[in-house]
Amino acid sequence: MLASGIKSRPVYGRLTSNPQARSNIMVADAEGALAVLDMVADAPDGFWARTHILYVPGGSAAQDHGAKLAALAPFSWHESPTVPAMLPRLRALLGAARMGTQLYLAGTEPLIGEGIRVAGEFGVDHAGVRTEHRGSLARRVQCVHCKGITESVTMSIVPCAHCGRHLFVRDHYSRRIGAFQGVMIDAEKPGDRPPAEELYR
Amino acid sequence: MELAFNEETFRDDFTFRNSPHAIRRFPFPFHEDRYMYAVNIEPHVPGPKGSVYEFPIDVDEHYVSEMRDRALVLREDPLRCQALPHMMTAQWDLLELLMTAMARDYPEHFALTRDGDRWHWINRPLGLDQRFVFGDALTLPCEPMEYVTRQSQGDFALLDHRDGNLWMDAGMITTQADWSLDFDIGMNFFEWHGPVPLAHEMGVFERALKYLLELRVGSPVRRLNWTMTVNPRLDTSPERYPSWGPDRLSLTPDNIGRKLHLRVELQSFWRLPRSNAIVFPIRCYLISLEDLVTVPKWGRRLPRVLRSLPQQLVDYKGLTRYRDMALEWLARYDDGAATSPGGAPD
Amino acid sequence: MSIRPRSSPVRVAEIVPVTPFVKRFRLAATDASPLPRYSGGAHIVVEMRDGGVVRRNPYSLTSSPLHDGDYEISVQRAEVSRGGSVFMHDRVRVGDTLAVSAPVNLFMLDWRARKHVLVAGGIGITPFLAQMAQLSAEGRPFELHYCIRSPERGAYREALERCFPGHVRFYCASKGERLDVTQLVASQPLGTHLYVCGPTPLIDATLEAARAAGWPGHNLHAEHFAAPPSGTPFDVYLQRAGLRVYVGEHESLLEAIEAAGVEVPYLCRGGACGQCETAVLGCDGRLQHHDHWLTTADRAAGRKIMPCVSRFDGRELVLDL
Numbered sequence: 001m002l003a004s005g006i007k008s009r010p011v012y013g014r015l016t017s018n019p020q021a022r023s024n025i026m027v028a029d030a031e032g033a034l035a036v037l038d039m040v041a042d043a044p045d046g047f048w049a050r051t052h053i054l055y056v057p058g059g060s061a062a063q064d065h066g067a068k069l070a071a072l073a074p075f076s077w078h079e080s081p082t083v084p085a086m087l088p089r090l091r092a093l094l095g096a097a098r099m100g101t102q103l104y105l106a107g108t109e110p111l112i113g114e115g116i117r118v119a120g121e122f123g124v125d126h127a128g129v130r131t132e133h134r135g136s137l138a139r140r141v142q143c144v145h146c147k148g149i150t151e152s153v154t155m156s157i158v159p160c161a162h163c164g165r166h167l168f169v170r171d172h173y174s175r176r177i178g179a180f181q182g183v184m185i186d187a188e189k190p191g192d193r194p195p196a197e198e199l200y201r
Numbered sequence: 202m203e204l205a206f207n208e209e210t211f212r213d214d215f216t217f218r219n220s221p222h223a224i225r226r227f228p229f230p231f232h233e234d235r236y237m238y239a240v241n242i243e244p245h246v247p248g249p250k251g252s253v254y255e256f257p258i259d260v261d262e263h264y265v266s267e268m269r270d271r272a273l274v275l276r277e278d279p280l281r282c283q284a285l286p287h288m289m290t291a292q293w294d295l296l297e298l299l300m301t302a303m304a305r306d307y308p309e310h311f312a313l314t315r316d317g318d319r320w321h322w323i324n325r326p327l328g329l330d331q332r333f334v335f336g337d338a339l340t341l342p343c344e345p346m347e348y349v350t351r352q353s354q355g356d357f358a359l360l361d362h363r364d365g366n367l368w369m370d371a372g373m374i375t376t377q378a379d380w381s382l383d384f385d386i387g388m389n390f391f392e393w394h395g396p397v398p399l400a401h402e403m404g405v406f407e408r409a410l411k412y413l414l415e416l417r418v419g420s421p422v423r424r425l426n427w428t429m430t431v432n433p434r435l436d437t438s439p440e441r442y443p444s445w446g447p448d449r450l451s452l453t454p455d456n457i458g459r460k461l462h463l464r465v466e467l468q469s470f471w472r473l474p475r476s477n478a479i480v481f482p483i484r485c486y487l488i489s490l491e492d493l494v495t496v497p498k499w500g501r502r503l504p505r506v507l508r509s510l511p512q513q514l515v516d517y518k519g520l521t522r523y524r525d526m527a528l529e530w531l532a533r534y535d536d537g538a539a540t541s542p543g544g545a546p547d
Numbered sequence: 548m549s550i551r552p553r554s555s556p557v558r559v560a561e562i563v564p565v566t567p568f569v570k571r572f573r574l575a576a577t578d579a580s581p582l583p584r585y586s587g588g589a590h591i592v593v594e595m596r597d598g599g600v601v602r603r604n605p606y607s608l609t610s611s612p613l614h615d616g617d618y619e620i621s622v623q624r625a626e627v628s629r630g631g632s633v634f635m636h637d638r639v640r641v642g643d644t645l646a647v648s649a650p651v652n653l654f655m656l657d658w659r660a661r662k663h664v665l666v667a668g669g670i671g672i673t674p675f676l677a678q679m680a681q682l683s684a685e686g687r688p689f690e691l692h693y694c695i696r697s698p699e700r701g702a703y704r705e706a707l708e709r710c711f712p713g714h715v716r717f718y719c720a721s722k723g724e725r726l727d728v729t730q731l732v733a734s735q736p737l738g739t740h741l742y743v744c745g746p747t748p749l750i751d752a753t754l755e756a757a758r759a760a761g762w763p764g765h766n767l768h769a770e771h772f773a774a775p776p777s778g779t780p781f782d783v784y785l786q787r788a789g790l791r792v793y794v795g796e797h798e799s800l801l802e803a804i805e806a807a808g809v810e811v812p813y814l815c816r817g818g819a820c821g822q823c824e825t826a827v828l829g830c831d832g833r834l835q836h837h838d839h840w841l842t843t844a845d846r847a848a849g850r851k852i853m854p855c856v857s858r859f860d861g862r863e864l865v866l867d868l
């Protein structure tokens with residue numbers, strides 16, 4: 001299988017504030033908090049007072065980024081233990097939001113993927129969401145066979161957490177699922193698989 | 202030509218076969234003796250009588266069995282048919298397009314009567330008789346795209362036209378050449394074609410997209426695409442790769458003529474009227490090497506084309522394991538004689 | 548690979564005065580084959596034979612996309628006439644034959660929108676008539692804000708009130724009523740799309756207010772209803788054809804080129820679609836760009852022109868045609 005010239009792989013930018021936005025929803029996990037903190041210098045007056053922040057500390061829990069985010073004195077602030085636990089709050093914010101609300105996503109690829117997917121349910125085009133990737137390059141991988149999602153994948157080949165097949169992780173990304181595609185590596189000749197390499201950390 | 206429907210399977214015992222008539226009308230995709238990647242889009246206008254281009258929507262001897270195979274695929278995996286919620290208008294556009302074309306061109310098999318938005322559809326080969334209200338999905342047993350594409354050969358992708366791009370936001374995909382609707386739904390034209398090698402570098406998709414965005418209602422276009430499949434299997438989805446992947450190792454010099462099939466997709470693109478979406482039907486035709494070489498011109502040309510294929514494409518099309526074996530088998534049908542231009546038999 | 552619109556003949560089946568300035572034309576197929584269907588916002592290009600001159604004007608289809616049958620367009624008599632609309636008003640009679648292109652939609656609804664806000668100015672109401680028929684049939688949330696100069700200029704006002712009660716608001720300038728676009732864009736739910744069609748100042752003000760309120764570009768849609776402006780006559784040299792062509796005061800560069808027998812692809816004839824983009828090989832003078840297509844950088848470079856709306860002032864213009 002080939003992995004070159006892939007066009008579905010998302011491109012992430014640097015987080016910058018949208019000075020026009022009437023209100024902001026900022027979602028970050030783990031080291032994504034640092035991307036948010038980096039915006040402080042360029043944020044316009046009154047920016048944080050019209051900003052909601054949702055934060056999932058994840059692997060960075062020990063570093064207490066959350067306290068620094070809370071210190072920005074945002075309009076609202078909430079820390080959730082996991083991304084799934086955070087999503088209902090995001091939905092509630094988006095459901096009540098008006099046009100002129102800017103969504104920002106900062107952190108791991110799974111967080112960004114989930115955030116864009118949920119925003120889509122509210123008619124927000126992915127192109128209008130500002131994103132910055134921080135922290136682990138670990139991927140969510142959807143097994144194309146059983147449809148189960150395997151989290152935090154760093155190897156080129158990984159056993160599916162659901163059906164156990166060994167999956168080759170293609171550089172093919174689905175925004176809707178927020179995951180990369182995993183295809184059974186040894187379907188043609190069972191057991192015939194190259195050694196897995198660590199590709200992403 | 203009277204249309205009689207084969208009783209055949211595309212799985213397990215693989216009783217699929219092509220009649221002599223089906224062989225002669227096979228859309229052989231190679232117009233010259235070497236491989237050329239080109240978009241090759243042309244107007245989808247009626248072709249010679251009896252050819253796959255005679256009617257805009259081709260119904261052939263495999264119709265009933267292909268529809269049965271689709272039903273089997275959907276029973277195991279309903280995710281092969283999905284539509285994002287904003288595609289409902291396009292779904293009705295598609296239903297209208299297919300029913301109108303089939304009833305007009307195959308009146309002995311299909312009938313459509315319209316009284317305002319009260320429609321009456323009869324599908325004799327599948328034994329269906331359905332009255333429904335056009336525009337009211339609850340008057341059909343399922344959503345309109347699923348209803349009509351359970352009765353139309355080929356896969357169907359519905360592309361939403363917005364922001365200067367096409368977005369694959371609905372589809373019925375059960376006979377695909379290795380791509381997953383469930384995964385790809387919602388992608389734009391470039392993302393969806395992400396894994397195709399070479400073409401991006403050549404700017405092929407930019408040009409093709411620009412062309413497709415200008416499509417007009419009533420002026421569809423078409424192109425042929427091809428790959429090869431071991432066994433006459435329609436469902437070569439990535440979902441079921443574990444079950445068909447091992448087929449590739451089952452080839453031997455003795456059975457390759459029977460088991461290896463050239464798989465040609467007749468892809469067409471149609472602007473849909475009320476949704477301004479585009480429907481992309483992908484109609485699959487299969488022919489075994491054995492049947493293919495009964496046309497001497499094709500027997501000469503296929504090995505020449507396969508030999509000239511760039512390695513990247515050999516890999517992408519999944520031919521790596523057996524191209525050489527196929528070339529060896531085909532060699533005896535290439536006497537080195539010149540071939541006439543174009544794909545049609547002499 | 549560009550597709551040149553094919554035209555097909557239609558018969559003028561009915562002409563109805565809608566206001567003192569607007570007439571509605573119903574166009575029927577001349578044979579049994581039905582006219583192709585379309586989506587709300589689509590336009591056709593109507594071809595008129597005015598003596599030796601062929602005029603082609605784009606008009607939005609105003610009939611409901613939901614039903615098969617005839618096309619309807621609404622034509623406002625231009626105040627500074629370039630011929631097309633005056634020809635339609637004064638010369639076209641029931642029973643006449645005209646040619647129309649297949650419909651094209653350059654002003655599409657985004658079907659994902661959670662709400663559609665439509666802003667019309669004057670004759671800019673036309674694309675919305677067909678769109679609203681679709682939106683209301685599908686039960687999608689929408690509202691129309693319709694700005695008119697005076698009560699007698701409010702084409703389709705009664706029909707709109709009757710068909711879409713609760714969805715339409717009128718702003719009549721002569722009565723001092725104004726649409727406050729800033730307020731309009733401030734209070735829309737997330738996922739709203741905004742569509743505006745009408746005079747350029749209305750379009751600019753609406754888009755600007757929306758952008759200033761933080762709306763992303765994807766949610767904003769505009770149809771410029773600009774007819775090609777008249778101007779000082781000039782000469783143009785078509786390099787490949789080896790032809791010198793005179794462009795009269797009331798004719799567009801594109802019309803003059805077509806009259807000389809040279810084909811240029813087009814879709815909108817209003818400077819919006821980019822289809823007619825033509826390379827400028829030589830220019831001793833000033834290009835007068837009136838399109839909405841070329842970028843500021845394109846204009847500064849001076850190597851491209853959109854002949855459907857743009858003109859030239861100077862000594863010599865050479866085009867790659």
Ligand code: FES
Pocket residue numbers: 812813814815816817818819820821822823824838840853854855856
């Ligand atoms: S024809 Fe559309 S820009 Fe000129």
